[in-house]
């Protein structure tokens with residue numbers, strides 16, 4: 001009887017330990033994801049001027065267009081660029097890349113990540129791994145928008 005209780009206790013302990021470890025792993029995984037939500041409106045504005053994440057962290061970025069205007073006239077995206085990229089030059093090329101969602105094909109090496117272009121009421125989400133520490137720029141590459149729609153993507 002005594003032996004049986006001991007076995008029962010041992011089994012319960014193992015079960016509890018197993019669950020604990022699983023919970024811990026899940027928690028760690030969730031903490032490693034940076035959940036970023038940014039909005040764009042009909043006044044060509046993002047609601048965020050800075051986005052901060054940790055190097056190597058998984059980033060889940062959601063762009064929500066809180067305006068009502070169509071994608072063709074007030075489309076927004078989020079394009080995260082390498083620090084050395086000249087924004088005006090990049091935006092100039094992007095403006096001519098309407099057929100590729102305003103992403104210039106020869107600039108992909110300068111892009112860390114980008115969302116699709118969306119219109120009023122739409123939402124889009126991307127996932128990517130945060131690049132090495134540094135201060136990157138994010139812009140909307142829809143023609144003319146980068147002037148008011150830009151900010152710092154800071155990786156610590």
Ligand SMILES: [Cu+2]
Pocket residue numbers: 040044074075076077140141142145149
């Ligand atoms: Cu825009």
